Amino acid sequence: MEITFLGTSSGVPTRSRNVSSIALRLPQRAEIWLFDCGEGTQHQFLRSALKSSQIRRIFVTHMHGDHTFGLMGLLATIGLAGTGHAIDIYGPGGLEEYIRACCKYSYMDLSRRLRIHRVQPGLVYEDNEFSVSCILLKHRVPAYGYRVVEKDRPGRFKVEEAKALGIPFGPVYGELKRGKTIALDDGRTIRGIDLCEPPETGRKAVYCTDTVFCDAAVDLAQDADVLIHEATFAHQDAEMAFDRLHSTSTMAAQVALLAGVKQLIMTHFSPRYAPGNSLQVENLLEEAKAIFPNTCLAKDFFSYEIPRHRLVENH
Numbered sequence: 001m002e003i004t005f006l007g008t009s010s011g012v013p014t015r016s017r018n019v020s021s022i023a024l025r026l027p028q029r030a031e032i033w034l035f036d037c038g039e040g041t042q043h044q045f046l047r048s049a050l051k052s053s054q055i056r057r058i059f060v061t062h063m064h065g066d067h068t069f070g071l072m073g074l075l076a077t078i079g080l081a082g083t084g085h086a087i088d089i090y091g092p093g094g095l096e097e098y099i100r101a102c103c104k105y106s107y108m109d110l111s112r113r114l115r116i117h118r119v120q121p122g123l124v125y126e127d128n129e130f131s132v133s134c135i136l137l138k139h140r141v142p143a144y145g146y147r148v149v150e151k152d153r154p155g156r157f158k159v160e161e162a163k164a165l166g167i168p169f170g171p172v173y174g175e176l177k178r179g180k181t182i183a184l185d186d187g188r189t190i191r192g193i194d195l196c197e198p199p200e201t202g203r204k205a206v207y208c209t210d211t212v213f214c215d216a217a218v219d220l221a222q223d224a225d226v227l228i229h230e231a232t233f234a235h236q237d238a239e240m241a242f243d244r245l246h247s248t249s250t251m252a253a254q255v256a257l258l259a260g261v262k263q264l265i266m267t268h269f270s271p272r273y274a275p276g277n278s279l280q281v282e283n284l285l286e287e288a289k290a291i292f293p294n295t296c297l298a299k300d301f302f303s304y305e306i307p308r309h310r311l312v313e314n315h
Contacts (some may be wrong), residue, residue: 001026001150001203003226003265006044007036010210010246010268011066011230017300018044019066020268022207022228024148029129031056035146035207041070042077052078057125059132060091061209062143063098072102079110090117090132092142119144135220137211139245145208147221154178155197162195187270191241196199201309206261209268212242213251221259225306228298229255230268234279235287249284252276254290264288267298 002025007018019038027032032054034041055078061067071089078087089095096116103110117124121144125132129151134144157177167173167190172182176192177247183189206221209230221227232246241248247255249266256264266288273281281297288295 006305008267019299034058036067037071039069058089126164138214150202153200203306211244220260224261226263231266249287253288256292264295
């Protein structure tokens with residue numbers, strides 16, 4: 001699971017930051033799941049090592065333009081490229097009407113390529129490897145945070161040790177790999193758990209934007225390996241943040257601290273903190289690290305690979 005930031009500015013693009021979009025790359029299945037799609041996202045794909053042809057799912061947090069205006073251009077490009085698979089799009093009420101209207105008035109026929117799902121708090125998607133859930137955050141319009149959970153994986157079966165024990169190759173290997181205890185014909189009892197490496201704990205990534213500080217974000221981010229949280233404003237501009245229902249750097253850090261996450265990555269910075277101004281995004285980083293030290297700043301094309309963890313054996 002690798003996260004690449006394709007846009008890290010709020011509201012409008014700047015010379016160095018495009019508006020919101022994050023790509024979650026799943027190399028084991030050659031898929032990309034996109035979260036938000038601000039204007040110019042397809043150009044950001046062209047400037048990156050990512051392939052838009054691998055986009056399989058798109059999750060939209062809310063309907064503000066800096067999170068949606070790139071959607072139709074990207075979909076048109078993918079359609080013209082002729083990739084055969086359908087794309088599932090998830091988002092709040094109004095998303096389907098918006099996409100259908102854009103298709104109608106631009107004379108695009110994507111009806112057989114798109115499946116549009118209106119999300120509600122709770123489970124959004126699940127397969128045998130991943131689940132995605134969402135929760136309503138606190139913004140001026142309905143805005144959802146998303147949580148992606150990778151399911152636990154069994155540890156690698158130690159084939160060499162099984163052979164050394166003289167266990168005959170066959171269906172018994174599959175049962176041992178699943179952790180079962182097996183009685184062999186020679187009277188020995190073999191515990192599958194002794195022949196498997198510790199299971200790999202599934203990784204958890206959470207994306208919260210746009211929102212002011214709220215308990216829902218803390219609940220969604222519980223024990224996440226990485227929390228991606230908006231930090232539109234500096235702490236000194238908290239009044240503006242409350243007025244516009246956006247977060248400060250310190251709010252993002254408080255969510256990370258209360259949720260017990262491993263890594264906080266801040267994004268969605270106001271252009272007011274551009275280089276040359278009295279306050280810059282590096283100042284926001286200092287504010288956040290005073291509360292939650294394991295914090296870093298996102299920038300366009302920054303990638304972060306979520307590390308794997310193994311469960312500790314207790315036997």
